[in-house]
Amino acid sequence: MKLLTGNEAIARGAWEAGVVVCSAYPGTPSTEITENAAKYEEIYAEWSPNEKVALEVGIGASIAGGRALVAMKHVGVNVAADPLFTVAYTGVNGGLVLVSADDPGMHSSQNEQDNRHFGRAAKIPVIEPSDSQECKDFIKLAFEISEQFDTPVLFRITTRVAHSQSLVKLEERQNIELKEYVKNPAKYVMMPGNARRRHVAVEARLEKLEEFAETTSLNKIEWKDTKIGVIVNGITYQYVKEVLPEASILKLGMTFPLPKKLITEFAAKVDKLYVIEELDPFIEDTVRAWNIDVHGKDIFPQIGELLPEVIAEKFQARPSVPVSNLAPKETQPSDAPEAPIRPPVLCPGCPHRGLFYVLQKLKVTVAGDIGCYTLGSLPPLNAMDTTICMGASIGNAIGMEKVRGKEFARKLVAVIGDSTFIHSGITGLINTVYNKATTTTIILDNRTTGMTGHQDNPATGMTIKGEPIKEVDLALLARAVGVERVVEVDPFDVKKLERVIKEELAAEEPSVIITKRKCALIDFESDKTPCFVHEETCIGCKICLRIGCPCIVKVGEKVKIDPTQCNGCNLCAVVCPTGAIMKEGVADA
Amino acid sequence: MPKVTNILIVGVGGQGTILASRILSGVVQKIGLDVKVSEIHGMAQRGGSVVTQVRYGREVASPIIPLGQADIILAFEKLEALRWLPYLKEDGGIIVNDQRIDPMPVVTGAAAYPEGAISYIQSKFAKAIVIDALDMAIQAGNSKATNVVLLGLLAKHLDIAKEVWLEVLKETVPAKHLETNIKAFEAGYSSIG
Ligand SMILES: Cc1ncc(C[n+]2csc(CCOP(=O)(O)OP(=O)(O)O)c2C)c(N)n1
Numbered sequence: 202m203k204l205l206t207g208n209e210a211i212a213r214g215a216w217e218a219g220v221v222v223c224s225a226y227p228g229t230p231s232t233e234i235t236e237n238a239a240k241y242e243e244i245y246a247e248w249s250p251n252e253k254v255a256l257e258v259g260i261g262a263s264i265a266g267g268r269a270l271v272a273m274k275h276v277g278v279n280v281a282a283d284p285l286f287t288v289a290y291t292g293v294n295g296g297l298v299l300v301s302a303d304d305p306g307m308h309s310s311q312n313e314q315d316n317r318h319f320g321r322a323a324k325i326p327v328i329e330p331s332d333s334q335e336c337k338d339f340i341k342l343a344f345e346i347s348e349q350f351d352t353p354v355l356f357r358i359t360t361r362v363a364h365s366q367s368l369v370k371l372e373e374r375q376n377i378e379l380k381e382y383v384k385n386p387a388k389y390v391m392m393p394g395n396a397r398r399r400h401v402a403v404e405a406r407l408e409k410l411e412e413f414a415e416t417t418s419l420n421k422i423e424w425k426d427t428k429i430g431v432i433v434n435g436i437t438y439q440y441v442k443e444v445l446p447e448a449s450i451l452k453l454g455m456t457f458p459l460p461k462k463l464i465t466e467f468a469a470k471v472d473k474l475y476v477i478e479e480l481d482p483f484i485e486d487t488v489r490a491w492n493i494d495v496h497g498k499d500i501f502p503q504i505g506e507l508l509p510e511v512i513a514e515k516f517q518a519r520p521s522v523p524v525s526n527l528a529p530k531e532t533q534p535s536d537a538p539e540a541p542i543r544p545p546v547l548c549p550g551c552p553h554r555g556l557f558y559v560l561q562k563l564k565v566t567v568a569g570d571i572g573c574y575t576l577g578s579l580p581p582l583n584a585m586d587t588t589i590c591m592g593a594s595i596g597n598a599i600g601m602e603k604v605r606g607k608e609f610a611r612k613l614v615a616v617i618g619d620s621t622f623i624h625s626g627i628t629g630l631i632n633t634v635y636n637k638a639t640t641t642t643i644i645l646d647n648r649t650t651g652m653t654g655h656q657d658n659p660a661t662g663m664t665i666k667g668e669p670i671k672e673v674d675l676a677l678l679a680r681a682v683g684v685e686r687v688v689e690v691d692p693f694d695v696k697k698l699e700r701v702i703k704e705e706l707a708a709e710e711p712s713v714i715i716t717k718r719k720c721a722l723i724d725f726e727s728d729k730t731p732c733f734v735h736e737e738t739c740i741g742c743k744i745c746l747r748i749g750c751p752c753i754v755k756v757g758e759k760v761k762i763d764p765t766q767c768n769g770c771n772l773c774a775v776v777c778p779t780g781a782i783m784k785e786g787v788a789d790a
Numbered sequence: 791m792p793k794v795t796n797i798l799i800v801g802v803g804g805q806g807t808i809l810a811s812r813i814l815s816g817v818v819q820k821i822g823l824d825v826k827v828s829e830i831h832g833m834a835q836r837g838g839s840v841v842t843q844v845r846y847g848r849e850v851a852s853p854i855i856p857l858g859q860a861d862i863i864l865a866f867e868k869l870e871a872l873r874w875l876p877y878l879k880e881d882g883g884i885i886v887n888d889q890r891i892d893p894m895p896v897v898t899g900a901a902a903y904p905e906g907a908i909s910y911i912q913s914k915f916a917k918a919i920v921i922d923a924l925d926m927a928i929q930a931g932n933s934k935a936t937n938v939v940l941l942g943l944l945a946k947h948l949d950i951a952k953e954v955w956l957e958v959l960k961e962t963v964p965a966k967h968l969e970t971n972i973k974a975f976e977a978g979y980s981s982i983g
Contacts, residue, residue: 204819204825361853361854365828366815366825367850368824368825442852508854508856509854538904538910539901539904540869540872541901542893543802543839543893544894544895545803545836546836546838548836580894580895580900581894749898754892766804
């Protein structure tokens with residue numbers, strides 16, 4: 202038995218299932234699936250430029266006869282939706298499983314969409330594990346179902362399943378031969394004539410899957426007291442087992458299509474039926490449509506996680522049900538000192554800080570994007586106006602300019618990270634040129650995909666397996682799409698950066714500024730000698746606090762730098778008007 | 791349901807809470823118990839508030855400790871100790887590292903650091919223990935071993951043989967840091983707390 206996270210267990214399960222290809226774009230809470238899959242010699246693993254490409258690679262691998270695992274966070278499936286809805290028609294050759302890691306509670310996401318809807322919309326089965334052992338067992342089943350029913354499978358996990366650890370029994374890798382590759386345009390060339398026939402196959406497949414749902418081991422009943430019956434999926438199974446130890450449970454490991462007979466029978470045998478599912482009433486709506494009397498979102502919130510205490514509290518209000526002693530205590534009593542929030546911050550030495558310091562100073566409108574640099578929107582930098590989805594900054598800036606005019610564009614920038622630019626920013630930049638926008642796009646090239654834990658990408662010159670590879674030349678790429686003004690700057694050279702930004706804003710044509718400096722957490726070359734504050738020269742003006750560095754703290758009227766955290770980036774020294782901040786060791790020079 | 795022991799480890803991103811939970815879960819595994827660990831990473835890593843939940847017993851279902859159900863809170867920072875207090879059982883134990891790390895709203899002046907955090911915790915929980923683990927780690931040879939000092943103190947309050955802890959410590963930390971870490975562990979284990 203080994204203690205594994207859900208993500209590690211999925212990678213292990215894929216390996217045991219004989220998977221030969223794993224493609225993905227990083228995204229919390231899915232990233233470690235691929236990082237772990239890449240450790241197996243037998244699996245070809247890649248970071249694709251975005252989720253659409255990742256799924257397309259997986260589809261190709263499947264058509265060619267191999268088992269393929271594709272992983273992404275929930276919003277990644279939006280990006281991959283186009284191939285997804287059509288591979289649902291073509292079906293598979295080697296098994297194809299798409300892991301969607303949803304994030305109820307939005308621990309690290311921009312929305313909390315419920316991706317089970319994708320399964321229903323694309324008419325493919327949805328499988329949901331509730332702990333690491335099930336992650337491993339169910340992923341293996343998912344590959345079997347995929348091949349048996351000729352369908353891609355949506356494997357939906359949530360943050361708690363992905364990032365919780367529990368004990369898993371390991372097994373050997375199955376020896377799965379590649380399926381024969383046979384050219385079959387009627388199945389794999391989806392033009393109208395073929396697609397019409399495939400749609401018929403999809404509907405027939407769905408009927409078969411409905412029958413399968415009635416008998417599969419993925420769905421099971423645990424009978425106890427029949428006063429209440431609870432239908433659960435994923436992590437809520439574990440919560441309910443603990444909160445309602447006496448309740449009968451129908452655990453659905455496959456939540457699309459649903460087993461109508463099984464649910465009807467379960468409902469008939471219990472006095473009161475509940476569905477406890479996080480986010481949308483996905484199971485509940487269907488059960489209700491079958492005219493079964495059921496409680497769900499009339500009691501439980503549709504927003505955030507359904508933590509054990511939330512479930513307990515709702516049942517405590519209905520005394521007919523035995524609830525284990527999870528008496529939810531008062532939250533902080535009123536006499537407690539107030540605990541200020543601790544939002545995440547740009548790390549000490551983060552190169553993004555230099556850029557946002559300048560943007561804040563110039564008071565420009567910033568169409569933002571997603572990455573570590575989104576933290577530039579928080580106080581004290583406050584230098585971001587919008588964040589929608591990956592790649593949106595450039596399109597957003599174009600739309601703003603089209604509405605408010607060229608004058609507005611003289612004080613408008615789009616900011617986007619290197620990984621995000623490659624993911625889906627390049628099309629926006631092409632549009633800037635094509636549709637005659639004049640905005641400035643700033644690419645924050647910190648040589649990594651920082652936010653999700655430092656994955657390589659096509660601009661870093663390294664693959665997931667650590668092989669060096671020719672990197673995308675971002676400046677050349679920008680020129681190739683027609684941007685004539687392209688400048689590279691070190692974001693810690695704030696004087697030059699400020700000058701360059703002013704110049705590019707003034708120019709009435711598209712321009713690209715690349716702020717290039719390695720993420721502080723992967724920079725092992727720069728001088729990291731910490732800075733310190735010379736007490737006598739410090740006048741307590743607190744200008745250095747405006748850069749929002751976590752190692753600078755107020756001490757009385759003056760400031761101090763925590764030498765254990767400081768990365769020696771020197772930005773505070775540059776902004777200090779009295780020269781009171783300097784690197785250790787140069788004080789007496 | 792069989793009895794489950796709930797331990798909440800809280801701190802600030804970068805303080806080494808994850809290593810602490812890894813050693814703790816390794817220890818309970820070694821004595822043959824079921825264990826579940828929940829750890830949220832992502833945005834929280836960037837200097838945010840971090841929490842790891844460790845639950846062990848003969849059989850554990852949920853990886854989550856409900857409000858008011860933690861047997862022990864191991865807090866790496868004072869404000870975080872205060873923040874997670876509602877998770878502690880009424881008669882629960884709490885170990886607080888006497889260290890202050892200002893969150894950004896305090897740095898910018900939008901909020902005040904709760905000066906009375908420790909005395910408040912002590913007034914509510916008789917079993918509260920406060921130690922300067924950072925200083926003890928420095929004494930042991932490395933400020934980064936603060937987490938292991940705290941773990942040593944936690945070990946003293948759990949019903950698991952010390953040898954098991956040392957064994958897992960050996961398996962987990964790199965050889966070149968082992969000596970410092972054992973010193974740090976012993977310092978925590980033998981502290982007055
Ligand atoms: C469609 C989609 N996929 C993945 C993510 C997760 N994610 C958020 S930001 C990011 C990449 C950030 O990298 P980069 O643009 O290089 O900026 P950095 O964090 O390094 O500053 C990823 C993968 C997401 N939010 N949306």
